[in-house]
Amino acid sequence: MSFDAQAIVRALRPWDIIYPFDTQVRPNKHKMWACVSRSDLWFYRINTLSYGEACYPLTQATHGFLTHDSFLGLSGDLIHVSEIALEHYLARQEEEAKQGIVGKIDAAARQNIRDRISDRATLSPAQIRTMLAELVVS
Secondary structure, eight states, rough: OOOOOHHHHOOOOTTEEEEEETTSSOOEEEEEEEEEEETTTTEEEESSOOEEEEEEEOOOTTTTTTTSSSEEEOOOEEEOOHHHHHHHHHHTOOOGGGGSEEEEEOOHHHHHHHHHHHTTSSOHHHHHHHHHHHHHOO
């Protein structure tokens, strides 16, 4: 391992973007994830294609870690991993520029994302409360 995945997990905060190996997509490959709860290790996936109103657009102009405009999926694909699994998925990233925390969701987008999370019928009230408590707008 060329970097310390454990240190990355310890440093991880809400709004941070990581680029782990994703075993929940077919085919399995590295995908960007946005942290929406550090305490529960919950993430939403960033995709190049929108799959409807549940996606929030992220522009490359305001998110320098993107190579092109993309979408934050806010639907039923909430990712939950254990700390040890997250360390393992991060450690599989061999491209140096994609190791660790690669960026953050732009501050200007945060309130809109919080509003969309509040309206998600695919989340329980407890999940919404947890995310909104951690996803502070600053």
